[in-house]
Amino acid sequence: MINKLVGSDAEAVSDIFDGAIVMIGGFGEAGSPIELIHRLIDLGSKNLTVVSNNTGSGNVGIAALIENRQVRKMICSFPRSTNSVVFPELYRAGEIELELVPQGTLAERIRAGGAGIPAFYTPSSVNTPLAEGKEQREFNGQSYVLEYGIKADFSLVKCQSADRYGNLTYNKTARNFSPLMCTAAETTIVQAKYIVEAGEIDPETVVTPGIFVNRIVEINEPAHESILVASGERYLR
Amino acid sequence: MNSTERVGWSRIEMAQKAALDIPDGSYVNLGIGMPELIADHVPEGIEVIYHTENGLLGMGPVPEAGYEDVELINAGKKYVTAIQGASFFHHADSFTMIRGGHLDISILGALQVCEKGDLANWSTGKPGAIPAVGGAMDLVAGVKNVWVITDHNTKDGQFKLVNNCSFPLTGKGVVDRVYTNLAIIEITEEGLKVRDMAPGITFEFLQEKTEPKLLQ
Numbered sequence: 001m002i003n004k005l006v007g008s009d010a011e012a013v014s015d016i017f018d019g020a021i022v023m024i025g026g027f028g029e030a031g032s033p034i035e036l037i038h039r040l041i042d043l044g045s046k047n048l049t050v051v052s053n054n055t056g057s058g059n060v061g062i063a064a065l066i067e068n069r070q071v072r073k074m075i076c077s078f079p080r081s082t083n084s085v086v087f088p089e090l091y092r093a094g095e096i097e098l099e100l101v102p103q104g105t106l107a108e109r110i111r112a113g114g115a116g117i118p119a120f121y122t123p124s125s126v127n128t129p130l131a132e133g134k135e136q137r138e139f140n141g142q143s144y145v146l147e148y149g150i151k152a153d154f155s156l157v158k159c160q161s162a163d164r165y166g167n168l169t170y171n172k173t174a175r176n177f178s179p180l181m182c183t184a185a186e187t188t189i190v191q192a193k194y195i196v197e198a199g200e201i202d203p204e205t206v207v208t209p210g211i212f213v214n215r216i217v218e219i220n221e222p223a224h225e226s227i228l229v230a231s232g233e234r235y236l237r
Numbered sequence: 238m239n240s241t242e243r244v245g246w247s248r249i250e251m252a253q254k255a256a257l258d259i260p261d262g263s264y265v266n267l268g269i270g271m272p273e274l275i276a277d278h279v280p281e282g283i284e285v286i287y288h289t290e291n292g293l294l295g296m297g298p299v300p301e302a303g304y305e306d307v308e309l310i311n312a313g314k315k316y317v318t319a320i321q322g323a324s325f326f327h328h329a330d331s332f333t334m335i336r337g338g339h340l341d342i343s344i345l346g347a348l349q350v351c352e353k354g355d356l357a358n359w360s361t362g363k364p365g366a367i368p369a370v371g372g373a374m375d376l377v378a379g380v381k382n383v384w385v386i387t388d389h390n391t392k393d394g395q396f397k398l399v400n401n402c403s404f405p406l407t408g409k410g411v412v413d414r415v416y417t418n419l420a421i422i423e424i425t426e427e428g429l430k431v432r433d434m435a436p437g438i439t440f441e442f443l444q445e446k447t448e449p450k451l452l453q
Contacts, residue, residue, distance in 0.1 A: 027292075027314075028310060028314040030291070030307060030309075030314075077369070077371050077372070078370070080367045091367060092365055098368075100370060102373075102374040103290060103370070103375060104290075104328075104336050104372060104374075104375030105374075105375065106328075107327075107328035107329045107332050108329060108332065111329040122336065122378075123336065123378040123379065124374045124375040124378045124379070125374045126409070127406055127408065127409035128374060128407060128408065128409075129406075130370065130374065170325075171308045172306065173289075173291050173292045173309055173311075173325065175325055175326070175327050176291050176327065176328050177328045179327040180327055207327075224307055225307075226307060
């Protein structure tokens with residue numbers, strides 16, 4: 001029998017090892033799996049490469065993971081925002097590596113990684129500093145740059161509803177990168193607001209089919225990153 | 238002239254000018270900042286569908302106080318609403334819309350635009366600056382029409398319409414039109430062509446504020 005539900009968020013992330021490549025869903029706080037990130041901070045794995053659109057805000061979630069010195073390298077499109085303080089400080093001090101990727105290229109690299117496509121050509125970033133040193137090729141008289149797919153050891157995502165097979169639905173713009181990340185990791189770990197019976201999610205509305213998911217934990221009332229940031233919360237080990 | 242004194246159109250008037258140029262039925266992506274103002278000025282009877290790259294087609298206005306949803310935001314991470322008939326999708330689909338040429342108009346802010354339509358809007362390249370690109374390079378690479386809305390000069394009076402961009406490029410030869418507080422300027426094969434000027438602005442004054450030679 002297939003049952004991907006696990007007992008706790010701590011158990012769900014317990015084998016994330018030092019040096020792992022970890023994809024983390026979310027665009028700003030929408031879709032950020034904050035409980036799974038905090039359990040990863042409790043676990044303390046080091047030298048992680050994190051693939052996520054942003055670098056978090058305040059001193060919680062991804063920002064706290066970075067502040068706790070667990071992240072060696074960030075692969076992202078927008079590493080600063082209004083309340084982003086941790087990453088900029090470490091980056092200026094030369095203590096964290098950054099691979100800056102145009103947002104659409106980041107999405108496509110993750111999609112390609114999950115789809116068994118090692119690399120692809122894209123028009124984004126041609127003639128800019130982000131294309132420097134990359135292979136370029138012309139198709140129909142236009143230049144394109146070669147970009148490589150990304151695979152991860154683990155993906156951490158947040159969804160709305162999940163069943164024991166791992167079929168997932170999302171909520172509004174909290175979907176963003178998560179369905180792509182589910183496909184691109186060796187082990188995909190999901191925090192779901194609701195666990196439902198198999199069959200309750202109409203097959204026509206399943207966004208992530210269960211084959212892409214390995215572990216699910218129910219978090220009914222996830223913390224709101226913006227509320228934690230506003231109240232000056234720090235999550236440190 | 239005091240370079241900090243605002244002349245020409247106000248920000249609202251600039252947004253109104255750009256809004257009037259959006260054809261009925263267009264699919265439009267508005268950048269963060271001044272471009273966002275444009276949505277408030279589209280005339281009655283014109284239907285425009287707004288795309289936000291974090292996964293929403295059919296973005297509506299800011300919600301009423303008390304109705305904010307942390308999982309319903311725009312690319313600027315501000316609370317928004319979804320219109321009747323909206324759709325949500327993941328990032329690869331969102332950038333398929335952008336890069337695949339399905340969106341009609343992208344309206345962006347700028348640090349610099351050159352006479353050939355090169356755009357610099359993501360980094361000043363200064364030491365200590367945190368580089369952040371977001372979706373800008375994908376938007377200029379894929380959207381059919383790229384418009385820029387920006388003040389004509391920097392706060393300290395520097396050119397923003399330049400012969401060659403000194404800041405790192407977002408894209409080369411990508412901008413079609415620029416809306417500033419002084420004028421509306423088309424980027425053409427021949428050069429920068431002035432389509433409209435704000436009341437009280439002379440062509441000579443406009444030229445003085447613009448590095449490349451302007452065409453009337």
